[in-house]
Amino acid sequence: MNIRIGIILCLLTCFDMKGMAQHPRERINFNRDWLFQLGDHPGAEGMRYDDAGWERIGLPHSFSTPYFMSPQFYMGYGWYRKHFTIEKAGDGRHWSLEFEAAFQDAEVFVNGQRVGRHQGGYTGFTIDITDALRQGDNLVAVRLNNLWNPRLAPRAGEHTFSGGLYRDVYLVGTGAVHVAWCGSYITTPEISAAHARVRVQAEVTNHLDSACEVEVRTLVVDAVGRGVARFVQKQQLAPGETRNIDQSGLLRCRARLWSPENPYRYRAVISLYVGGRKADEYITPFGIRSIRWSADSGFFLNGRHVYLRGANVHQDHAGWGDAVTNAGFYRDVRLMKEAGFNFIRGSHYPHDPAFYDACDSLGMLCWSENPFWGIGGSDNTPEGSWNSSAYPTIAADQGPFEESVHQELEEMIRIQRNHPSVIIWSLSNEPFFTAPATLQKAKRLLKTLVNIANTCDPTRPAAIGGAQRPLDSNRIDKIGQVAGYNGDGGALPIFRDPGIPSVVAEYGSVSAKRPGNYAPGWGDLAVDSGHAVHPWRAGQAVWCGFDHGSIAGGQLGEMGIVDYFRIPKRAWYWYRAHYRNIPPPEWPREGVAAGLRLEVDKQSASTDGTDDIRIMVTVVNADGRQVSNSPPVDLEVLSGPGVFPTGRRIHFAPGSDIAIADGQSAIECRAWYAGDCRIVASSPGLTSTSTTIRFTGAIPYRPGITLQNNGNPYIKFTGERPDTAMRHFGRNNPTFASSAAAGHSPGFAADGDPLTYWCPLTEDSAAWWMLDMEKSVEVDSIVVDAETADDCPYEIEIGLNGHWTPLDDVKDARARRTIPVAAMPGRYVRIKFQGRCKARLSEVIVSGRILP
Template identity: 45%
Template sequence: MSSRAGNRIQRLENNDWKFMHGDFPEAETPDFDDSQWYDIGLPHSFGIPYFMTNEFYVGYGCYRKKLYVEKEWLGKRISLEFQGSFQDTQVYVNGCLAGSHKGGYTAFIVDITSCVHEGENQLFIRVNNLWNPRLAPRAGEHVFNGGIYRDVSLIVTQPLHIAWYGTRVTTPEVSKETAKIVMDTEICNEAENAAQCRLVSRIFREGEEIGRVCSALNVSSGDTEIVSQEYTLCRPELWHPDHPNLYVLKSEIWEGERLTDSCETEFGIRWFSFSADTGFSLNGEHYEIHGANVHQDHAGWSDAVTHTGIQRDIAMIKGCGMNFIRGSHYPHHTYFAQECDRQGILFWSENCFWGTGGPKEEGYWTASGYPVKEEDEEEFEQSCLQTLEEMIRTNRNHPSIIVWSMCNEPFFSDIEVMEKAKALVVRLAELSHRLDPTRPAAVGGAQRGGFDSLGDIAGYNGDGASIFIDPGFPNFVSEYGSTVSDRPGEFMHRYQDGVEKNYPWRSGKALWCGFHHGSILFDMGHMGMIDYYRLPLNTWYWYRENLLGIQRPALLQEGIPFRIHLAADRTEISSDGTQDAHIIVSVMDEQGNRITNSPEVVLEVVSGEGMFPTGKTFVFSPERNNFIEGLGAIELRSYYGGDTIIQARSGGLLGDRLCIHVTGSVKPENRQLKELQPPPYLQGAPERKQLSNISLNRPVFCSSAHKEHPGKNVTDGSFNTFWYPAEEETGGWILVDLEGTKEVKSITLEFNAVMNGVYELALSDDRKEFRQIYLAREGDANSFLTVHLSSERARFVRVRFPGEAVGIVKIEVMA
């Protein structure tokens, strides 16, 4: 995919890369022999093929590619744009270090002008995903596969040009009658002489020009000018999830009669507000937000997701009747927000200052969210500020984005640095206001530690919805309903723990979570309403039936398998790394009905250059947890044109074939490709040195609570607070959610008075079935209890009082 506007060239460079796991600094030289390296295309992940394991490749990966420079480009600015590379990247051209970037989730640009020459040039990109105490995120429950996992483009411009993502469109005054459009354009002059030029800004709607503004300016050599222009539009077609109307701004720089640069910016016209009393309003009307959190990785391909994969994800969230996505918990591909604009989904774009519960040991992504060593603080804070700035600059024109979020659960930091973590959130919010005063700065995951009052909107996770009732400032349930479940799952909603009722002061709610995803924690990734292969669980069908009125599919039965059926969401894709085909495999009986029998099925590319994440074959089976109730799916892509023929076979059954046509140049006849192999080693969390309190600041739920003694007190780490049930309650209980299955070694209870009545300590995996591990009988007087366990896995810890309860100071779970 390439585009040419005026004298600007923008061309995808996703094809024809060489890659090898490991560190090869000597490969920067043009004459390095990379013949034994793998032939790959972008987007690419170190971990391919990756299927939700807790372990993943950690180390270096190196990329090489030939880049051809045309003679007429000399004297112009030549740059490489990276939409995302995780997470420490160095870019060499012809042995010259052209630039570097730290941070794994935002787009960046590298000027390679001084390093290139006419003809063939050698690119060498050196990337590592090593945990870095000074780089955000220091902690998170996702996986952190490295690699150039988003698109790379070549950009060629004249010395006088519009800066990279240099247009900003705002609509400070909007009504249903008129809209004031403000266009700020950043113009750079890197020529030797001053430039007398004109900026012409043209506004289009559905291909028709509807407005134009022209400004004359003089840009000195070496300077950058920001030109502000205004246009008033009558009867604007407003952007809304129900009618996502978009406009296009075409920005042109003219020197005399010569067009020197041009770029296009999609934007929408809308206004919105968050209120402490009335929630969220869009275009002057109250609007109920209901959506889901979305991680970015897909089965087999890990984080290396195509544009069509992003399209499918957004369409599936909207397809069950939801209208909102929280980008958990890092900036997503800029195409993600663009697609939210087009499909009509509100988007919460989040920075990657992140914390996670559990052990706080340096060296891995379970560390303290904020640095524990003073020498790491300044660089870490700069990392968070830089990522926020890059996220806002590259996404600021998207009407779907209604929130910039500073963080997620930053209170999962060591208590000694908690005040510094709070100060950083304040600093981030102030920067967000300076960079974009048109959107609020949210604090995601703010249910502990007083973080909720530090921004414009508080995002409450877990038990936050039940704790913070009408808090007096704009608020949102940024996570609810986390439930471990695999396909098919139960046909039911996940409204629980404070979101069962809608309140006028609450702006909305987001399910945890939309899709299964990779996680460094045991089963944290199995909480989606859609599985890793992008097939819905019954929960998704429940939401669709109840939000859209579309009845769920008829229940299927086992039968006599007769044949395998293949289908795809598209039968034509491009070879530039932006498109793939979602292949669906199902088992049919002789009458053509789908049945739930699940034999092993092998997919094979029998001709053509298409590939699965595992290469030319992919195996479905119940044992691999990828073929359930006679249904499975996987994504196929190709980096060369031509027809790809896929064959499905299963012992004793009729097979099927499917043709995917790939547009683009075909593979040279004599070229032999070296197929990518799995990474040479995997790395999980380092061996723990000592037991840790994994219940600290975890969600807490209870049968009731005294107003002054809420349930959250049992996990706040303080001996001065405690939980107490509502007066005269009998049969009360309190439950700690460890947010995923953990290996529990011991549990300690501390009461605020001597307890000589009956109580039960129990564990559960699903909050439905509990197994008793301790029962105190009448007369067993104590105020302190520790139960040691040999080998117990559990997610929930519950204390239940059949009779009268006493207060509990703490529930401490060690693992």
């Protein structure tokens, strides 16, 4: 039976002209009461379609929920349906649906009529539904797929690509004359100790059938609501016209500048008047701050030098996958802030608007990135998977792909441009992982993206993220205004003091299950011991902040300093100790487990899908102290509306996908109906405990009456065959060495050019060279192209999790040798030369299959 939800929209009868309401703008949360079904269902856009067997869900929602870091996930179609009521239609009111994102190809229908389509999974969009509405009952249906598409960005990545309406949706009603979607753009072109000039640009649309004069009144208010600037301007708009109306002026008081230490924000209240009546009101928070990037002295905020100490962050959370609440994003940013970081790289796509709101409010500088990226091992990958060449290899796909990248960049900037936390637009991540024949086209695309970014927002520079290859004349790091070097890029001589503003965009890459080691894991920055702050380097960001799901398997996904359940590993405490001088806690030890302790991050949460409550369970001894024992634990909702990603019960077990480790586990609980919720934690032989939390909202939960999905057991997805294709690693993967002669960097042994080579310093008596494949690989063979003296044997080792296994001893001067390997798992290949000798290593190629 279809669910019909009445949304009472109080459209006043007092109009100056058709469509000019006294209360003109409404933005209604549209997350509750959807129906969902996996698969493609012809006719599901129709009002009379039978959806009685569909799943009842709330947004945000993922195809993959419940999800716990599996490298495999459902790929295909899914449908969403929702009924809603409009009290009046056809009265000049303008209606749209605003989606914060949908992964990744969304077709939207209202009352059976196709009203729009959006392609691209990480940016928001708006769909005008005015002409499709009717008075009374209405239906919105969304046909969505997450299929790999050669013409959409990204074409590759190491995370996962689950489909879904995984961010918030809003129904927006306005008058016929209104500010367009994300239509304000606020800058502060002049900032001094005495004053600040604020410039407010607003895109105003006239949907009336006739021309009208619009009076634009902008009031800038401070954090407590006091007016500090006011602008008024009149413009004549033709019917159907959208015009950018530009206003500016000085604040009437000294500006308070936004910074990580004082994240102060103002609001611009843009009011439109037509015929003396208010036609629209649009409110935009913003901050006043200045930024400057320097090639020789780093980054400056408000004229003060700031070294960027940061972390890379993916978006998915345990159980819920990509379908994270706004509260979840706030906790993520707060965790990074509490560790002492002042900078986040949003890897490697535009994140949820709430993520940037959290950065604004908590004071976290942010690197925002467009989803144009590639990954290693894609050289021989046929078109058709998320491991493909970053730039299309088929000519017919190239034009549409470039349009996709352009579109997503423009949308990213439009959506995020008013956030003071965003200090740069990154155009890519490691786009050099593209088929060699496409590299020049990829470079041309990057140059075009720089122009687009500078045109859309000239107040922030454009960066090339992951710019540490190629090492020859095809360098991409200087295409943009800032370079971000990943992995060995922070250590390679060619990129040290590069003559362009730069950051180490990724370092570390240490795989560890919680609790892990109390150490920073400098990894690629070990050459600097991590602490060295070079005057020409703007900062550095650890890979990575949180564990996340990865198509490359758990080894790659478990590189966070916080685990997937958002419990810090010991590395997080190391950063907090060194960046904030807070000593680490006493680590739990094995003891006699007696009971459980429940803790919540807050006592109540709203029921509109933007909020949740994080629940942590801890194993304790008889004195109430945490112990490291990790028995199986159950959390169960005994009463009330709360649900976990697995329904009303979730089972934690050591070593499982839903893990308990070091005596703790955690999960997020949410609800779409109001009421008190009692949750109990139990474990065999231990004393149980319970807690009561409250969900607040207009619609109460009624036991036995309220229809919601209370059961969603976890079954690890295995429907798609694992990736068993043979991959080639080496070209452009990170490389390291004991030393390097001038002009013979370690990277020259993995650049695809047999004429370039690595060689050690002549005084190096224990020379070695190492390749990082950046994922766990079942190695099949290794090709070594080397020249050594007869008395210079070398040993080849394969490394995984700190353990090295030798393969072969060679006392041979042959230029090229293929060493078969008996399906040995590894992430690193190291070649060790015995004694001081002349050695040239021109190319190393590793063949193998990615391990799940």
